[in-house]
Amino acid sequence: MAELAQHSLYANAKKCCFGHATLEYLGHIISKDGVFADQTKIAAMINWPIPTNLRELRAFLGLSGYYQKFVKGYGSIAWPLTNLLKKDSFLWLTEAENAFHKLKAAMTLVPVLALPNFSRFDFEIQYRPGLENKAADALSHMPTSAEFQLLSASFELDSEELLRQNEADTKLSRMIEELQADSSAYLGFSLQQGRLMKE
Incomplete structure (x- = not known):
């Protein structure tokens, strides 16, 4: 920390960690082995209830879309759900149901992304403050009914x-x-x- 202060750089101790084998950053876990999707976010997607309106669907697609680089063919899998985002198109049918479950299943198989060779390339870190960083905030839009889903019993609706x-x-x-x-x-x-x- 003294080295940072010497160059007029300051760090918030609450947001820093030194000497750790893994680091959580913007929904990813970074280690010497590569970049992983944060398993708590993956679990949230897997436990996500079926969207009942556009807002809930957008939130699910926002969160799953944040991890699309981990899922081969993400766009094709999510296409039936993306189509529901069109004006007056939210009608949850079998095709949407299948895509929803297929996308959730694909999220359980996310690979580890290899880290780039930092010695061969120059990198620039870009920071997006506040509203510009909506994707990292998608989990906060999870429908509140998800908390109670496990407490409810299934029943047949007449x-x-x-x-x-x-x-x-x-x-x-x-x-x-x-x-x-x-x-x-x-x-x-x-x-x-x-x-x-x-x-």
């Missing part, structure tokens, strides 16, 4: 009964009628195949 209850609800019926007349009547809601959907 979709016909749910539709009957929705049709009996006067407020929902009024919303559907107004959306049929004017698709922009309720911000954040749309009709898809006659059913009320929250975006």
Whole structure:
């Protein structure tokens, strides 16, 4: 530290570690063997619940996309999910479900990236402050329901009964009628195949 101070350089002791075999940096673990994806982030992706809206899907794709360099064919695997990001395209079907699970499975097989030969090339470290570094922040957007997923029991949903209850609800019926007349009547809601959907 004295050497740094002598050259008017200062380090935050809370953010520094010296003499460690591994170092965690921006969601990666760096060691003499190479660069690994942080296993806590991989576990978060594996345990991620099925997205129920665009915000949750964007958060999942943001986090998994941060590690795409570890997954061969990431773009092809994620394509059905990326297509759901288009305006008025969020409709979770079998293709999206399969891509979601395939992407999660691919994340369990991430390799170690070899470190470059530092003696052969010049490198420049670039720092991106705050809002410019959104990818490293993706985990904070994980849906809160993920915490409780393990506490819940699975049950079979009777979709016909749910539709009957929705049709009996006067407020929902009024919303559907107004959306049929004017698709922009309720911000954040749309009709898809006659059913009320929250975006």
